[in-house]
Amino acid sequence: xxxxxxxxxxxxxxxxxxxxxxxxxxxxxxxxxxxxxxxxxxxxxxxxxxxxxxxxxxxxxxxxxxxxxxxxxxxxxxxxxxxxxxxxxxxxxxxxxxxxxxxxxxxxxxxxxxxxxxxxxxxxxxxxxxxxxxxxxxxxxxxxxxxxxxxxxxxxxxxxxxxxxxxxxxxxxxxxxxxxxxxxxxxxxxxxxxxxxxxxxxxxxxxxxxxxxxxxxxxxxxxxxxxxxxxxxxxxxxxxxxxxxxxxxxxxxxxxxxxxxxxxxxxxxxxxxxxxxxxxxxxxxxxxxxxxxxxxxx
Amino acid sequence: xxxxxxxxxxxxxxxxxxxxxxxxxxxxxxxxxxxxxxxxxxxxxxxxxxxxxxxxxxxxxxxxxxxxxxxxxxxxxxxxxxxxxxxxxxxxxxxxxxxxxxxxxxxxxxxxxxxxxxxxxxxxxxxxxxxxxxxxxxxxxxxxxxxxxxxxxxxxxxxxxxxxxxxxxxxxxxxxxxxxxxxxxxxxxxxxxxxxxxxxxxxxxxxxxxxxxxxxxxxxxxxxxxxxxxxxxxxxxxxxxxxxxxxxxxxxxxxxxxxxxxxxxxxxxxxx
Numbered sequence: 001x002x003x004x005x006x007x008x009x010x011x012x013x014x015x016x017x018x019x020x021x022x023x024x025x026x027x028x029x030x031x032x033x034x035x036x037x038x039x040x041x042x043x044x045x046x047x048x049x050x051x052x053x054x055x056x057x058x059x060x061x062x063x064x065x066x067x068x069x070x071x072x073x074x075x076x077x078x079x080x081x082x083x084x085x086x087x088x089x090x091x092x093x094x095x096x097x098x099x100x101x102x103x104x105x106x107x108x109x110x111x112x113x114x115x116x117x118x119x120x121x122x123x124x125x126x127x128x129x130x131x132x133x134x135x136x137x138x139x140x141x142x143x144x145x146x147x148x149x150x151x152x153x154x155x156x157x158x159x160x161x162x163x164x165x166x167x168x169x170x171x172x173x174x175x176x177x178x179x180x181x182x183x184x185x186x187x188x189x190x191x192x193x194x195x196x197x198x199x200x201x202x203x204x205x206x207x208x209x210x211x212x213x214x215x216x217x218x219x220x221x222x223x224x225x226x227x228x229x230x231x232x233x234x235x236x237x238x239x240x241x242x243x244x245x246x247x248x249x250x251x252x253x254x255x256x257x258x259x260x261x262x263x264x265x266x267x268x269x270x271x272x273x274x275x276x277x278x279x280x281x282x283x284x285x286x287x288x289x290x291x292x293x294x295x296x297x298x
Numbered sequence: 299x300x301x302x303x304x305x306x307x308x309x310x311x312x313x314x315x316x317x318x319x320x321x322x323x324x325x326x327x328x329x330x331x332x333x334x335x336x337x338x339x340x341x342x343x344x345x346x347x348x349x350x351x352x353x354x355x356x357x358x359x360x361x362x363x364x365x366x367x368x369x370x371x372x373x374x375x376x377x378x379x380x381x382x383x384x385x386x387x388x389x390x391x392x393x394x395x396x397x398x399x400x401x402x403x404x405x406x407x408x409x410x411x412x413x414x415x416x417x418x419x420x421x422x423x424x425x426x427x428x429x430x431x432x433x434x435x436x437x438x439x440x441x442x443x444x445x446x447x448x449x450x451x452x453x454x455x456x457x458x459x460x461x462x463x464x465x466x467x468x469x470x471x472x473x474x475x476x477x478x479x480x481x482x483x484x485x486x487x488x489x490x491x492x493x494x495x496x497x498x499x500x501x502x503x504x505x506x507x508x509x510x511x512x513x514x515x516x517x518x519x520x521x522x523x524x525x526x527x528x529x530x531x532x533x534x535x536x537x538x539x540x541x542x543x544x545x546x547x548x549x550x551x552x553x554x555x556x557x558x559x560x561x562x563x564x565x566x567x568x569x570x
Contacts, residue, residue, distance in 0.1 A: 008382055
C-alpha cells in the first residue's frame with residue numbers, strides 16, 4: 001500500500017474518530033451551549049429556552065462578586081504568569097550551566113515533582129504551610145520577624161500571596177524542565193563565540209542562548225498562561241475559603257457557586273462566556289505567534 | 299571564578315532549587331513524625347475505620363488503570379491518524395484539535411451537556427470528562443510523521459495500514475508511548491475535579507476527593523462526617539493519607555523525566 005493512498009486516508013480518519021467524538025461531546029457542544037447565556041434556562045429544553053438578550057450578562061455584571069472574580073482572574077494570570085516564567089528561566093539556567101560545567105545533562109527530578117501532584121495535595125500543603133500554626137508562621141515567629149502569627153489564609157490582603165506562590169510552586173518545575181530541554185539543543189559553538197566576545201557562561205546564557213530561544217519561550221509562556229487560566233478554577237476551589245472570597249474567587253469558582261450550587265444556570269453560563277472572552281486575547285496571541293514561529297522555522 | 303568553584307556553585311544552586319520544591323512535601327513527613335502517634339497511625343491504616351479511604355483508593359486505581367489505557371489509545375490513534383494526513387486535510391484535522399484550546403465552553407455548558415447525556419453519577423463520567431490531551435497528540439503526530447520511510451518499506455512488503463501502525467511504527471517509538479502512558483496515568487491518579495463536579499454517590503468518590511473532604515473538614519459538614527467515619531482523622535492521619543497519594547506521582551516523575559530525556563537523545567541521534 002502506497003503512503004497517501006485512499007485506504008490510508010480512510011484509515012487516518014478512522015483513527016481520529018474517537019478523539020473527534022470526545023472533543024465534539026465535551027468541548028464543541030459546550031461551546032455551542034454558551035448560547036444559554038442569552039436564553040431562559042429550563043432542564044426540559046436546556047438549549048432551547050426563550051431568548052432574553054443580554055439580560056443574564058447584565059445581571060452577572062451587576063454582582064460585585066463577579067467583578068472581583070474577573071479582576072482576580074486577570075490579575076493572577078498576569079502576576080503568576082510573569083513570576084512562573086521568570087523563576088522557570090532562572091532554574092532552567094542554573095541546571096543548564098550545571099550541565100555545561102559537569103559536561104552531562106543534569107536536571108533535578110524534585111523540581112518537577114509539584115507539577116505532577118494534584119491540586120488536592122498542593123492545597124493541603126499550602127494550608128499546612130500558611131496556616132496560623134503552619135511552618136511559615138513558626139519560622140516568622142521564632143525568627144523574631146513578627147510577634148503574632150500572620151493570618152495568610154484568612155486575610156484578604158495577604159491571600160493573593162498564597163494564591164500566587166502555590167501557582168508558582170506547582171507550575172514552575174515543568175516549565176523549567178521544558179526550557180532546560182530546549183536549552184540542551186544550543187551548540188558549544190554558540191558558547192565558544194560568546195566566550196571570544198568576552199562573555200562568561202552566565203552572560204552567554206542570558207545574552208545569547210535565551211535570545212536564541214526567545215520565540216519558543218514566548219510561545220511557551222502563552223501556552224502556560226492558557227494552562228494557568230484553565231487550572232485557576234481547581235486552585236481557587238481548593239485553597240479559597242469564605243473568609244477571603246473577594247480575593248480567592250476566579251471566574252470558574254464563581255460560576256461553580258452560582259450555577260452548580262445555586263442553580264442559576266443561565267446567569268452562570270453568562271459567567272462562563274466572560275471566562276471564554278478573557279482567554280481569547282491570550283489564545284489569539286498564541287495562535288498568531290505559533291504561525292510566525294512555524295513560518296520562520298521553514 | 300575558576301571552573302571547579304563554578305561547578306560547586308552550580309551544584310549548590312541546583313540543590314537549593316530542588317530543596318525549595320521539596321520542602322513543602324517534607325512538611326507532611328514532619329507532621330507525621332511530630333504527632334508521636336506513629337505506632338497508632340500505621341495500624342490505623344489497616345483498621346476497619348479507614349475503609350472509606352481504601353475504597354477511595356480502589357476507585358482511584360480503577361480510574362487510573364482504565365483511564366490510562368483509554369487515554370493512551372485515543373492519543374496514539376489520533377496522533378498516528380494526524381501524521382497520515384497532509385495538506386488541507388491535515389490542516390483541518392489539526393484545527394479541530396487546536397480550537398478547543400483557544401475557546402472552550404466553560405464549566406456550566408459542560409455540566410449541562412454531561413447531565414443531558416445522562417453521565418451524572420455514572421462511572422464513565424470519571425473517564426470521559428478528562429480532556430483529550432491535544433498537546434500530546436500534536437507532539438506525537440510530529441514524531442510519527444518522521445516515520446514515512448518505515449511506512450513506505452512496510453507498504454512495499456505488503457503490510458496493511460493497521461499492521462504498519464501496530465507492528466512497525468509504534469514499536470519504533472517506545473519512549474514516546476511510555477511517556478504518553480505515564481502522563482495519562484498521572485492525570486487520572488491526580489484526578490478529582492470531574493468527581494467533584496459530576497459525582498454524588500459515596501461509592502464512586504476517588505481517594506483524592508476523600509482526602510480533600512478530610513482536609514477541609516472544618517469547612518464542610520460532609521468532611522466532618524467523613525472524619526468521624528474514618529475515626530478521628532487527626533492532622534497526622536490526613537498527612538499520612540496525603541503522603542500515600544503523593545508517592546505514585548513522585549515515582550512517575552522520575553519515569554517521565556527519563557522518558558523525555560531518552561526521546562530527546564533519540565531525536566538528536568536521528569537528526570545527526
